Amino acid sequence: MDTELKVYVARMSRDGDELSGTLDDSIYDLHDEYLKPFGGLRYELGAQMFGSELLVRGRLEQDFEAACSRCGQDFDFTVKVPDFTASFPVDEKTEFVELTQELRESILLTLPTYPVCREDCPGIEKTEKEAPDIRWAALDNLKKG
Numbered sequence: 001m002d003t004e005l006k007v008y009v010a011r012m013s014r015d016g017d018e019l020s021g022t023l024d025d026s027i028y029d030l031h032d033e034y035l036k037p038f039g040g041l042r043y044e045l046g047a048q049m050f051g052s053e054l055l056v057r058g059r060l061e062q063d064f065e066a067a068c069s070r071c072g073q074d075f076d077f078t079v080k081v082p083d084f085t086a087s088f089p090v091d092e093k094t095e096f097v098e099l100t101q102e103l104r105e106s107i108l109l110t111l112p113t114y115p116v117c118r119e120d121c122p123g124i125e126k127t128e129k130e131a132p133d134i135r136w137a138a139l140d141n142l143k144k145g
């Protein structure tokens with residue numbers, strides 16, 4: 001998998017270029033045992049010159065494995081950036097524009113601060129209290145009778 005994404009400005013077609021592919025997870029350089037990217041950063045981008053600027057727009061996706069911040073269980077989730085936009089100043093000396101850091105930052109900024117396995121995850125404390133309540137058991141028996 002690639003570890004960088006560069007747009008070679010001089011080689012771009014007049015109508016712009018489509019860029020799609022996957023960047024290696026190592027671009028994140030995360031050393032967090034509770035949050036691990038996997039499968040690579042998937043990108044589908046369009047790049048086009050506007051005057052002295054390179055405009056890049058498109059979609060990004062990255063899968064993560066994380067420990068739920070409420071119950072502590074491992075779960076997988078996908079961070080999606082449906083409207084990635086970035087612009088870069090370009091002049092006649094510019095050979096290429098490096099997009100890797102922009103893509104990486106965009107994914108990291110979209111990451112939830114406290115990832116949870118599901119919206120209504122009750123967390124550890126409540127799950128521990130989930131011992132059967134004898135009052136309800138009594139009601140159940142009534143219904144069955």
Ligand SMILES: [Zn+2]
Nearest residue numbers: 068071117121
């Ligand atoms: Zn949870």
